[in-house]
Amino acid sequence: MSLKFKNQLKGKRLLLKRAKPTLGLAEIMFLTIDKNRQHLEPWFPWPKLTQKVEDSLKYLFDDEEKTKKGTIVTYSLFINKEYIGNISLFNIDGKKKSAEIGYWLAASHTRNGYTTEAVGILEKEAFENLGLNRIQIKCDERNLASAGVAEKCSYKKEGLLREDSFSEHFNGFRNTLCFSKLKSEYKKQ
Ligand SMILES: CC(C)(COP(=O)(O)OP(=O)(O)OC[C@H]1O[C@@H](n2cnc3c(N)ncnc32)[C@H](O)[C@@H]1OP(=O)(O)O)[C@@H](O)C(=O)NCCC(=O)NCCS
Numbered sequence: 001m002s003l004k005f006k007n008q009l010k011g012k013r014l015l016l017k018r019a020k021p022t023l024g025l026a027e028i029m030f031l032t033i034d035k036n037r038q039h040l041e042p043w044f045p046w047p048k049l050t051q052k053v054e055d056s057l058k059y060l061f062d063d064e065e066k067t068k069k070g071t072i073v074t075y076s077l078f079i080n081k082e083y084i085g086n087i088s089l090f091n092i093d094g095k096k097k098s099a100e101i102g103y104w105l106a107a108s109h110t111r112n113g114y115t116t117e118a119v120g121i122l123e124k125e126a127f128e129n130l131g132l133n134r135i136q137i138k139c140d141e142r143n144l145a146s147a148g149v150a151e152k153c154s155y156k157k158e159g160l161l162r163e164d165s166f167s168e169h170f171n172g173f174r175n176t177l178c179f180s181k182l183k184s185e186y187k188k189q
Contacts, residue, residue, distance in 0.1 A: 003070040003094070003130060011121045014114060016075035018067075019086060021060035023053075025076060028083045030056040032106050039107040042169050043143055063088075070094065077105070077118055084109045087118045089126055089135075097133035099126060103149070110145065119153045127186045134182050140167070141175040155179035 009016040019025060030053045033040065040047040050056055066072040074088040085105035092099040101122060103115050119137075126132040137155050139146035151157070158180055163173035 003092070005067065005073040006125065006129075009075065009121050009125055011117045013079060014117050014121065015078045016087065016118065016121055017078060019060060019063060019074040019076045021057060021064050023057060025083075026053050026057035026060055029060075029076070029086075032083060032085070036107050040104060042167075043140055043146070044104070045168060048168075066090075075118075075122070077114065079109065079114065084114065087115070087122055089122055089130075091136075092130075092132075097131060098136065099132055099134075100136045100138065102137075103146075115149045116152050119149060123153070123181065123186065127183045132183065134180055137179045138176050141177050142170075143177075147177055147179075150177075150179035153181070154185070155181045156185070 005018060007018045019029075030050065033047055033050050033056065037047050046059070050059070063072060063074050067074075071092050072088060072090040073092075074086055074090075076083055077085045077087060085103065087101065087103040089099045089101055101119055103118060105115055123135055126135055135155075137146075137150040137153075138161075139150070141147075141160060156179060158178045161176040161178060164176050165174045166172070167174040
C-alpha cells in the first residue's frame with residue numbers, strides 16, 4: 001500500500017489542497033470556523049475548542065504529524081480560490097486497507113454538491129492510488145446533511161451504532177449511522 005499523499009487534487013469545480021501548517025491557512029480556517037459555529041457545533045466537539053488562530057495552527061501541526069505517520073490526510077477545499085471547508089481521510093489503516101472520510105463546509109456554500117464532489121475526488125485517490133479497499137463514513141443519526149452526502153455518493157448503509165458516543169451539544173448519548181464503500185463497488189468516473 002502506497003501512502004504518498006498528493007499535495008493537490010482537482011475536480012470539475014473544486015481544488016483540494018493538502019492542509020499544511022501555515023499561518024495563512026490557519027487564519028482562513030479560523031475565520032471560517034468562527035463564522036460557522038452554529039452550523040458546526042451540533043456535529044463536532046472541536047469548534048468550541050477553536051477560539052483563536054493559534055488553535056487552528058496547532059490543529060494543522062498535529063494533523064501534519066499524523067500525516068507523516070500515514071494515518072490521516074486533510075485537504076482544504078477551494079472554489080475559485082475561496083476557502084470553503086475541509087475533507088479528511090482519517091483512521092487510515094495500512095493492514096486493513098481501510099479509512100474513514102470526514103467533511104465540513106461553510107454554511108454559505110452548502111447544497112451545491114461540493115461535498116459530494118469532494119468525496120468523489122478523495123475516494124478516487126484512495127481506491128486508485130493509495131491502495132485502500134474500504135472507506136467508511138460515520139455521522140450522527142440526526143445529521144441528515146451528512147447522511148445525505150454518504151447516500152448520494154452511493155455508500156452502503158451498514159447500520160446504526162446505538163449510543164456509541166456522547167454529544168456535549170445535545171447533552172446525551174448519540175446514535176451513529178455507519179456507511180461504507182468497498183473498492184469492488186467503486187466505479188471509476
Ligand atoms: C454535511 C455537509 C458537509 C454537506 O455538505 P454539502 O456540500 O451541502 O452537501 P451536498 O450539496 O453534496 O449534498 C448531497 C446530498 O446530501 C443531502 N443533503 C445535503 N444537505 C442537506 C440538508 N441540510 N438536509 C437534508 N439533506 C441534505 C441531499 O440529498 C443532497 O443532495 P441534493 O442537494 O441533490 O438533494 C454540510 O452540511 C456541513 O458542513 N454540515 C456541518 C458539518 C457536518 O455535519 N459535517 C459532517 C459531520 S459527520
